[in-house]
Amino acid sequence: MSFIHVDNVWKEYTENVVLEHLTLRVKKGEFVTIVGASGCGKTTFLKMLLGEVSPSRGKILLDGKPLAVEPGPDRGIVFQRYSVFPHLKVLGNVMLGLELQQSRVLGRLFGDKRRLAQQLACEMLEAVGLSHVLDKYPSELSGGMQQRLALAQSLIKQPLILLLDEPFGALDPGMRADMHQLILTLWRNMGLTVFMVSHDLKESFYLGTRLLVFDKVRHDPQNMNAFGARVTYDIPLGSVDNSLCQEIEKYSSPKQIVANLE
Amino acid sequence: MKRLMNLRPTKPFRIGLGILPFIIILVIYLAASNVRLAENSRDKLLPSFDSFVSAIQRMAFEPSKRTGEILLWADTFASLERLALGVGISALIGLTLGIINGLIPLASAPLSPLVRTLSLIPPMAILPILFIMFGLGEASKVALIVIGIAPFIVRDLQQRVAEIPSELLIKAQTLGASTWLVIVRVVLPQLIPRLIDAVRLSLGAAWLFLIAAEAIAATEGLGYRIFLVRRYLAMDVILPYVAWVTFLAYVMDASLRRLSKKIFPWYHGNGVQAEG
Incomplete structure (x- = not known):
């Protein structure tokens, strides 16, 4: 049975579609890493899991029950900054x-x-x-x-779920490697279910058991925000070759998206 | 030669430069006073230092012939009591309403526009109303200070609450805090040093309203005395009183700053926000 069940979730702000058609099942103990170009809604998705933002359509179930629509003690979070008092x-x-x-x-x-x-x-x-x-x-x-x-x-x-919003984004590379070891150790020892948003594709491949790539599949050149992002790749990690990595890199870089539009 | 904007005085030089304007003003005063007194030895406008000394002696160290009190101290205590009450009540109102307005949208919807409007009322314009409502006693003077500075403190603190990173408020909720617990463990402790800042900024206005109220209706107080002796052109009393008020204001500001630094080291930072 899936632990987290995201069922056809959309997020729209008046004329601005951020996420569309998001359906996802996540098992307990998975380490899900999320990458995508800036502004493709990966942080919005994390905020929905957190309860800070509620879906416009669809529903999210945690352990079979609808997710509380405000932050609570069942979901822990580490932000890039301002996480400690x-x-x-x-x-x-x-x-x-x-x-x-x-x-x-x-x-x-x-x-x-x-x-x-x-x-x-x-x-x-x-x-x-x-x-x-x-x-x-x-x-x-x-x-x-x-x-x-x-x-x-x-x-x-x-917490049942640990949410990480680019937690290592502001750290230098050496420190980042230490943090990777730490988070993997904690994840294994405590049996956590982790969602981590990252800018760094290598980091996402290295840490996760499953990688989600968020991207827009439909583009309206007249109206950039007419369509939202979806999960374009959902990859179980452990058996990934290098070419796939390059392909994702190519399609999820902002430059490439602009190139596609032209 | 470096650019002017890059030239920095050394510490002793800087202190010397800081004192210099005071010395210049003093010298100009003495010269002007001497000129006037040479022309007319009964001139009251720019008294000599001898008259200051005797005035201070009379006001600060000898009991008044009429009341038996030492006037400077009686005035000081009366004024400070009003000021402390007014500022204290304003701080309390500011803290309460600031937190409620800043944190709870359902409360700020009806309260914020009200506070904003109230803060635009010129307090001196409603002083007569206060005299009518509270009489000429202590209450009206304290009320004037509160009406003068509380709206400013409320709005300032509301802004400070809004500036607390939303990450922290969310983090507290993920740690199991209710609205009340977010207030007592996160917002309140982060707001106290900011309240001290707001109080420091509003002290000048508080003195202004205090002295204005005392000037109009009082029987003792620093403002009362200054406006009383004005009738006799007693510059030898007025100027030391003004200097004394300035000194008191300075001491209050400096001690609030020190207190805040001592109790809230995290707020003033030690300059080491390390990266990486």
């Missing part, structure tokens, strides 16, 4: 999820409950390699460490 120290950022869950009025824990939350948060931070900076503010951390923190913060809630 600047006013909380590293430990506080990770404890926040536990505090919000257990204390519905003050959002703070005291005594034994607080110690337990601290301990859990420390273990999570250990797993992402941040146990040496518990007492620092996020602004004192490097970009890579901030993203590790954002991961730890989301994962302590044990």
Whole structure:
């Protein structure tokens, strides 16, 4: 049985179609990477899974039930930026999820409950390699460490789905490779279902078990926004040859889309 | 030779340059005062330093013959109490309405246009209404300060809430926060240092409304005293009072800035927003 069921989903804004005809089944434990040219709706799709944006038509089911139309604790997210709270120290950022869950009025824990939350948060931070900076503010951390923190913060809630919106886009290549190892380890150990939007095709091939390419198949030269993007490739990874990779690269680069129009 | 825009003074030179205009003003004042006093030793417009010293001595260190109070201190306490009440109430209103307006669209739909309209009313124009409603006592003066600065603080904080990256608000929701918990754990803590900024910016206006209200109807207070002694052309009292008000305003601003830096180090940043 599929875990996530996207059934003929469209997203339109008045005269602007972003996504059309999206149908998709995703099993538990898949690592779905999503690529496509800028403005092809991959982030919109992620926002729909998040509940920040609701589909204009069609429906999305999570575990057989319609997806909540606002963000909730069953879906964790790491953005490219602004994922961690600047006013909380590293430990506080990770404890926040536990505090919000257990204390519905003050959002703070005291005594034994607080110690337990601290301990859990420390273990999570250990797993992402941040146990040496518990007492620092996020602004004192490097970009890579901030993203590790954002991961730890989301994962302590044990979400059913982890959504990643170009999480490594702002990192330098060395840091990015470290983060790839980390996310793969966490994904395997915690049995996560991951959706990751990326600009980087190589990264998407390397990390994912399944690659989705979003692109527009119909073009109206008079009206660029008349048609939305669809999933043009849905590739189970592990058995991909290089030529396919080049083909996708060719068709999903913005230059090529303009060339096609002309 | 570098361009003018690229020339930077060294620290001692900069401090010296900073003091220079004050010295120049002082010298000009003394020269002008001497000229006038040489012509007419009873001139009141530009008193000599001797008259300042005796006026300060009289106002700040000797009990008044009429009331037995030391006037400067009595005035200062009266004014500061009104100012603190007015600014405190405005800050509280600003924080509450700013958060509600900035975060909750259903609340800002009816409230925002109201606040925007209220903030356009010239507060001095409704001072008579305040005197009629609250009488000539403390309440009307505090109310004038509140009406003068609260709308500004509300609108400023509403804007600051809107500037919190939506990513953070969404992240908090994915961590299980209700609207209330988003307010107490995310918005409120991020807003307090911004409230301090807003209060610092509105202190000038708060003083303005305080002194205006005191000038019109009061029995003590810094503004009251300045406008009272104006009748006797007592520049020897007015100028030290103005200097004292300026000093108080400076101390308030500086201590709010220091307080904010001490309590909210994350807000003022340590300059290391590392990349990569």
